[in-house]
Amino acid sequence: xxxxxxxxxxxxxxxxxxxxxxxxxxxxxxxxxxxxxxxxxxxxxxxxxxxxxxxxxxxxxxxxxxxxxxxxxxxxxxxxxxxxxxxxxxxxxxxxxxxxxxxxxxx
Amino acid sequence: xxxxxxxxxxxxxxxxxxxxxxxxxxxxxxxxxxxxxxxxxxxxxxxxxxxxxxxxxxxxxxxxxxxxxxxxxxxxxxxxxxxxxxxxxxxxxxxxxxxxxxxxxxxxxxxxxxxxxxxxxxxxxxxxxxxxxxxxxxxxxxxxxxxxxxxxxxxxxxxxxxxxxxxxxxxxxxxxxxxxxxxxxxxxxxxxxxxxxxxxxxxxxxxxxxxxxxxxxxxxxxxxxxxxxxxxxxxxxxxxxxxxxxxxxxxxxxxxxxxxxxxxxxxxxxxxxxxxxxxx
Numbered sequence: 001x002x003x004x005x006x007x008x009x010x011x012x013x014x015x016x017x018x019x020x021x022x023x024x025x026x027x028x029x030x031x032x033x034x035x036x037x038x039x040x041x042x043x044x045x046x047x048x049x050x051x052x053x054x055x056x057x058x059x060x061x062x063x064x065x066x067x068x069x070x071x072x073x074x075x076x077x078x079x080x081x082x083x084x085x086x087x088x089x090x091x092x093x094x095x096x097x098x099x100x101x102x103x104x105x106x107x
Numbered sequence: 108x109x110x111x112x113x114x115x116x117x118x119x120x121x122x123x124x125x126x127x128x129x130x131x132x133x134x135x136x137x138x139x140x141x142x143x144x145x146x147x148x149x150x151x152x153x154x155x156x157x158x159x160x161x162x163x164x165x166x167x168x169x170x171x172x173x174x175x176x177x178x179x180x181x182x183x184x185x186x187x188x189x190x191x192x193x194x195x196x197x198x199x200x201x202x203x204x205x206x207x208x209x210x211x212x213x214x215x216x217x218x219x220x221x222x223x224x225x226x227x228x229x230x231x232x233x234x235x236x237x238x239x240x241x242x243x244x245x246x247x248x249x250x251x252x253x254x255x256x257x258x259x260x261x262x263x264x265x266x267x268x269x270x271x272x273x274x275x276x277x278x279x280x281x282x283x284x285x286x287x288x289x290x291x292x293x294x295x296x297x298x299x300x301x302x303x304x305x306x307x308x309x310x311x312x313x314x315x316x317x318x319x320x321x322x323x324x325x326x327x328x329x330x331x332x333x334x335x336x337x338x339x340x341x342x343x344x345x346x347x348x349x350x351x352x353x354x355x356x357x358x359x360x361x362x363x364x365x366x367x368x369x370x371x372x373x374x375x376x377x378x379x380x381x382x383x384x385x386x387x
Contacts, residue, residue, distance in 0.1 A: 007372030009380035011169055026239055047169070050188040053376030081337055081349050084275070090354045091334075097364045098338050101371050 004060035005105075010047055013054045015040050021055035067106060074102040114287040118296055120259050127301045130155055131200045134193050135244065135303055148189070149180045152196060161199040162192055165384050190240050191384055194225075197244060198385060207257040211265050215387055216344050217254070221247050222381040223342025227332035230370050230377065235324070235360050242328050245310035248303075249329050252294030252311065253278075260286065277350045279315045291315045317356040327356040339371060341378045 005020055015038055023032045023046065031049065032042060038054065046054065062070075078099055085091035130151045137147075152158045159180060166183035167176055177183050184192050198218070207214070225246030232242030257264045263285050270281035279289040295312030306325045313319065313326030314333060330353060336342055337349045357364075 007376040009376045009383060011380060011383050026233060044186070048185060048188050050190045052380035053373045055372065077340060078338075081340060081343075081347065084348055085352070088352065090357070091349065091352055094334070094338055094364045097368045098371075101368055105372065 002060045003057045005055065005057050007053050007055050010043060010052050010054055013038055013043055013056060015043065017054075017056040017058070019055060020057050023051055023054065025049060025051070071103065071106050074106060075099065078102070117260075117286055117288050117293065121255065121293060121296045121300060124255070124297060124300060125204070127204065128155065128200045130158065131197055132302060134196055135307070145181070145184060145189070148184070148192070152180055152192075157203065158196050158199055162187075162195055165191075165195055165386065168386065169384060187384065190243070193240075194244065194247060194381075195385065197247060201248075201251065201254070205251075205254040205258055207254065207261070209257055209261040209264060211261075211268055212257045213344070216342075217250065218385065219382060219387055220336070220342040221250060222385060222387070223336035223339075223378050224249055224329065224332045226341075226377040226381055227335045227339075227374055228328050230374050231328050231332055231335070231360070231362065231367070234362060234367065234370065235328070237324050237328070241304075241306055242325060242332075245307050245325050245329055246332055248294070248298070248307055249311055249314050249333070250290060250294065251297055252290030252292065255293055255297060256282065256286065256290055272346075275348075277315070277348075279350075289315060315350070317353045317359075324360070327360050330356045331360060331362065335367065335374070336378075339374060341375060 008017075017038050019032055019034055019036045019038065022030050022034045025031055031046065031051065032038075036042070038056075043054075078095060082091060082095045085095070133151055134148070152162060162180060162183050163177060166186050170177055170186055177186060187195075198221075202214075202218075225243045228246035229239045229243035232239045256267070266285045267278065267281040270276070270284055271278055274281070279291065282289040291312055291314055295308050298308045298311050306323075309323040310325035310329045313323060314329040317326045317330040334349060334352050337347055340347075
C-alpha cells in the first residue's frame with residue numbers, strides 16, 4: 001500500500017509506528033533517532049518532556065480523486081485567507097510557501 | 108456608536124476588573140525565574156479544587172488506553188509534563204473569570220485561536236532561541252483584551268463585528284473606530300492591572316502593532332505567530348483572513364518564511380495536541 005508521511009500529535013501516535021525524522025529537545029539534543037519504532041514508554045517519555053509532535057509514515061488509503069479534491073479545497077482556502085494581501089510581496093511569499101507545503105503534504 | 112465611549116472610560120472599566128486568582132500570577136511569575144520545584148507547583152494547584160479537577164481530567168483523557176486512571180496531581184504532571192500543566196492552570200483560571208454570554212461570541216473559536224497563536228509563538232521562539240514557554244503563554248494570553256471587550260461592552264462588540272464585515276477590515280481597525288482603543292492596548296492594561304510579567308504586557312500590547320513597540324522580541328514573536336496561525340488555517344473560522352503584517356517584525360527576529368516552513372508540520376501537530384489536552 002502507498003505510504004504517507006505525516007506529523008501527528010503525540011496523543012494520536014500509536015506504538016509500532018516508525019519515526020521518519022529524529023526528535024530533538026529544546027536544547028537541541030536528540031531524544032529519538034529517525035527510524036526508531038515507537039513504543040509505549042517512548043511515547044510517554046516524549047509527552048513528559050513536552051514533545052507534542054512526531055513524524056511518522058502511515059498507510060495512505062486516499063484515492064487520486066480524493067487527493068486532488070483536498071488539494072483544490074486547500075488552494076481555494078489559501079486564496080481566501082490571503083485575499084487582502086495580493087500586493088504585499090512579503091505575504092505573497094508566505095502564501096507561496098504555504099501552497100508549496102500543502103502540495104507536498106497532501107500529495 | 109462612534110464617540111459613545113472614550114478611551115479613558117474603557118480603561119477605567121479595566122481598572123475595576125477583579126484580581127486574577129493568586130495562583131495564576133504565581134505560576135506566570137515563576138516562569139520568568141528559574142524552573143519551579145514540582146512540589147511547589149503541586150501545592151499551588153492543590154489550593155484550588157477546580158484547577159485540580161481540570162488537570163486530572165486532561166491527564167485522564169490523554170492517557171486513554173492506560174491501565175489505570177490518573178488520581179494524583181503528581182501522576183498527572185508526570186504524564187502531561189510541567190509546561191502543559193502550567194498552561195492548563197492558566198487557561199482554566201481565565202475561562203473561569205471570563206464567561207461572556209453574548210451570542211456573537213464563540214468561546215471555542217476564541218480559545219482555539221489562542222492555542223494556535225501560542226503554538227506558533229512557541230515554535231518561533233525556539234527557532235530564534237528565546238524562552239519557548241514564555242512565548243507560548245504570551246500567545247495564550249494575547250487576546251485577553253478581546254475577552255474583556257466582549258464581556259464589558261457586548262453591544263459595541265456587535266458593532267465591531269458589523270464594522271469588520273462591512274469594511275473587510277482587521278478587528279483592531281474596527282475596535283479603534285467603535286471603542287477608540289483596540290484589544291491589544293486593553294489587554295496590556297489588564298496584564299498591568301494583574302501584575303503579569305513585563306514580557307506579557309509588551310507582547311499583548313504590541314501584537315497588532317509591533318513597529319510601535321520598543322522592538323521587544325515577544326511582541327514580534329506573537330505578531331508573526333498570529334500571521335502564521337492564520338496562514339496555516341489553524342484556530343481559524345470560515346471568515347478568518349490573514350491580518351495586517353509587519354515585515355519589520357519578521358526581519359527583527361531574523362526569520363525567513365522558507366526556514367519557518369520546515370516547522371509547519373510540527374506546528375499543525377502541536378496545535379492538535381493542545382486542542383486535545385485542553386478539551387477543545
